Amino acid sequence: MGGCFSKPKPVELKIEVVLPEKDRGKEELSAGGKGSPRAYQGNGAARHFHADERLPSPHPYPGTQDCVEAAVCHVKDLENGQMREVELGWGKVLVLKDNGEFHALGHKCPHYGAPLVKGVLSRGRVRCPWHGACFSVSSGDLEDFPGLDSLHKFQVKIEKEKVYVRASKQALQLQRRTKVMATCISPSAGHSGSTNVLIVGAGAAGLVCAETLRQEGFSDRIVLCTLDRYLPYDRPKLSKSLDAQPEQLALRPKEFFRAHGIEVLTEAQVVTVDVRNKKAVFKDGFKLEYSKLLLAPGSSPRTLNCKGKDVENVFTIRTPEDANRVVRLARGRNAVVVGAGFLGMEVAAYLTEKAHSVSVVELEETPFRRSLGERVGRALMKMFENNRVKFYMQTEVSELRAQEGKLKEVVLKSSKVVRADVCVVGIGAVPATGFLRQSGISLDSRGFIPVNKMMQTNIPGVFAAGDAVTFPLAWRNSRKVNIPHWQMAHAQGRVAAQNMLAQEAEISTVPYLWTAMFGKSLRYAGYGEGFDDVIIQGDLDELKFVAFYTKGDEVISVASMNYDPIVSKVAEVLASGRTIRKREVETGDMSWLTGKGS
Numbered sequence: 001m002g003g004c005f006s007k008p009k010p011v012e013l014k015i016e017v018v019l020p021e022k023d024r025g026k027e028e029l030s031a032g033g034k035g036s037p038r039a040y041q042g043n044g045a046a047r048h049f050h051a052d053e054r055l056p057s058p059h060p061y062p063g064t065q066d067c068v069e070a071a072v073c074h075v076k077d078l079e080n081g082q083m084r085e086v087e088l089g090w091g092k093v094l095v096l097k098d099n100g101e102f103h104a105l106g107h108k109c110p111h112y113g114a115p116l117v118k119g120v121l122s123r124g125r126v127r128c129p130w131h132g133a134c135f136s137v138s139s140g141d142l143e144d145f146p147g148l149d150s151l152h153k154f155q156v157k158i159e160k161e162k163v164y165v166r167a168s169k170q171a172l173q174l175q176r177r178t179k180v181m182a183t184c185i186s187p188s189a190g191h192s193g194s195t196n197v198l199i200v201g202a203g204a205a206g207l208v209c210a211e212t213l214r215q216e217g218f219s220d221r222i223v224l225c226t227l228d229r230y231l232p233y234d235r236p237k238l239s240k241s242l243d244a245q246p247e248q249l250a251l252r253p254k255e256f257f258r259a260h261g262i263e264v265l266t267e268a269q270v271v272t273v274d275v276r277n278k279k280a281v282f283k284d285g286f287k288l289e290y291s292k293l294l295l296a297p298g299s300s301p302r303t304l305n306c307k308g309k310d311v312e313n314v315f316t317i318r319t320p321e322d323a324n325r326v327v328r329l330a331r332g333r334n335a336v337v338v339g340a341g342f343l344g345m346e347v348a349a350y351l352t353e354k355a356h357s358v359s360v361v362e363l364e365e366t367p368f369r370r371s372l373g374e375r376v377g378r379a380l381m382k383m384f385e386n387n388r389v390k391f392y393m394q395t396e397v398s399e400l401r402a403q404e405g406k407l408k409e410v411v412l413k414s415s416k417v418v419r420a421d422v423c424v425v426g427i428g429a430v431p432a433t434g435f436l437r438q439s440g441i442s443l444d445s446r447g448f449i450p451v452n453k454m455m456q457t458n459i460p461g462v463f464a465a466g467d468a469v470t471f472p473l474a475w476r477n478s479r480k481v482n483i484p485h486w487q488m489a490h491a492q493g494r495v496a497a498q499n500m501l502a503q504e505a506e507i508s509t510v511p512y513l514w515t516a517m518f519g520k521s522l523r524y525a526g527y528g529e530g531f532d533d534v535i536i537q538g539d540l541d542e543l544k545f546v547a548f549y550t551k552g553d554e555v556i557s558v559a560s561m562n563y564d565p566i567v568s569k570v571a572e573v574l575a576s577g578r579t580i581r582k583r584e585v586e587t588g589d590m591s592w593l594t595g596k597g598s
């Protein structure tokens with residue numbers, strides 16, 4: 001995480017640094033940091049206090065010696081809807097023109113650091129080109145996920161047709177802003193048996209719920225509980241970076257939870273929930289009463305149910321320990337991955353550099369067939385084969401054979417026997433909701449918790465979010481769906497928190513997903529279940545393509561590789577409520593996308 005202040009490297013300033021010291025006091029920089037070609041706007045808007053900026057100085061806009069100021073461009077250099085990265089000496093700034101006004105924001109996405117200048121400016125926000133996070137142009141606030149932090153907003157003014165930006169040096173270095181949060185003032189904080197908010201699950205949905213409550217000023221007790229040994233971590237990295245240690249994966253440092261009074265109970269399994277008495281019971285017998293409850297238990301991986309299923313060195317990937325052990329065992333040896341979905345293929349790609357051999361076993365004819373279609377699946381399969389991954393398709397595992405208890409061979413239904421020292425099973429997951437069966441909280445036939453658009457369950461005061469729920473997808477006619485994406489879990493966690501505070505928020509985000517293999521990223525937005533055609537533009541062989549998934553004459557989702565920021569553009573168009581027709585993507589003319597997402 002951010003927070004370390006390294007000495008800045010000397011940089012060559014290519015900018016005009018400005019205004020004699022004596023003139024500075026006369027500036028009328030608007031509190032919102034907004035400048036317009038017409039005039040200064042001392043709009044008197046409520047000033048947004050930036051947590052990071054407050055660390056060394058109680059004032060949100062530190063003294064002149066802590067700031068850098070420069071003319072960054074001429075007003076004619078940017079048209080409406082254009083963005084530009086400029087260097088201020090202590091770091092870069094994203095300057096943009098939206099709706100006739102200039103704005104300056106942090107230039108780097110706080111999630112994984114994407115350059116936002118390559119993203120999409122639309123409808124008063126900037127959408128990240130990599131995984132779709134959105135930031136408000138007028139405040140820098142994170143408006144859609146993934147990620148936890150917002151951007152700094154810098155002051156802008158126009159003088160003699162030039163655009164000036166003024167920024168604190170510290171903010172330029174940090175390039176992220178944690179929103180101001182309330183601290184816990186509840187007298188019951190500590191070890192008491194009751195809490196105001198109990199959150200079962202410290203994954204993406206649970207953490208965002210807790211942070212949103214604090215951001216919204218909630219100062220009563222919040223308890224998050226998890227089966228894990230660790231504080232909330234970046235689960236998607238487990239299958240892309242199997243070597244990563246838990247501390248490298250942490251989403252927030254320990255001090256963060258302490259500072260904001262968010263209690264995290266690790267290795268704490270809730271075994272029953274008594275909704276009548278508003279009480280959760282833990283495996284060790286501990287009971288905790290709550291006023292509001294969020295259920296965010298995620299899912300549990302499916303396992304193999306064949307002969308030899310209990311032999312050693314067969315793994316699913318749910319925790320850092322799983323991932324770390326797989327790499328240790330695979331080094332220089334034979335690895336078999338069962339299941340050619342996102343998780344299995346990411347693991348297979350990662351292991352090619354470590355293992356002696358990597359084989360993939362899959363029921364379907366091609367990897368990713370159900371999610372990405374036959375042609376995209378084949379193109380990706382070729383990339384894997386070129387990286388010496390061997391595929392065993394249209395078959396399944398019939399037996400896991402061991403020597404001295406440890407896996408030695410995987411026997412397939414096709415009678416083929418594959419040598420294996422370690423096996424990773426990635427064949428899907430089921431909602432981790434078994435503990436709710438007798439609770440009175442509704443579960444559907446597959447075990448998902450149905451919620452409404454406000455993330456409310458059938459029990460008042462009980463909310464649910466993340467992989468474990470089905471919810472009405474607003475832009476697909478409110479069809480009830482389960483969308484197990486990292487971004488979606490964040491968005492739902494926030495809506496649940498807002499509704500705990502009676503803010504009447506509704507879930508309306510466009511689903512966004514990504515995967516990474518062999519240094520290449522595939523991005524995906526929308527909800528493609530039930531697609532009946534795939535329109536591909538670009539070059540599949542070169543893995544530089546965009547694939548539009550259609551149902552009838554409507555585009556319902558999009559995937560791309562090496563074609564940024566097309567997926568973010570499509571996500572913006574879908575988020576605006578506009579329907580994309582099949583004929584619009586069939587021609588190969590993408591000019592309809594170059595507008596501003598309307």
Ligand SMILES: Cc1cc2nc3c(=O)[nH]c(=O)nc-3n(C[C@H](O)[C@H](O)[C@H](O)COP(=O)(O)OP(=O)(O)OC[C@H]3O[C@@H](n4cnc5c(N)ncnc54)[C@H](O)[C@@H]3O)c2cc1C
Pocket residue numbers: 200201202203204205206225226227228235236237238239268269270271296297298299317318343432435465466467468483484485486487489512513514515
């Ligand atoms: C290896 C891997 C890679 C992935 N990669 C991607 C990706 O690239 N992109 C993407 O969009 N999505 C990815 N996903 C999916 C993404 O991680 C999930 O959609 C997301 O984590 C769901 O968030 P959640 O909060 O619902 O559940 P989780 O993040 O799974 O968290 C569930 C929490 O509930 C706790 N819990 C469960 N039961 C109990 C109980 N009874 N008592 C107490 N605590 C309990 C768990 O310990 C955990 O803390 C990946 C998933 C995995 C496993």
Ligand code: FES
Pocket residue numbers: 109110111112113114128129130131132133145146147
């Ligand atoms: S880097 Fe921006 S959303 Fe991931």
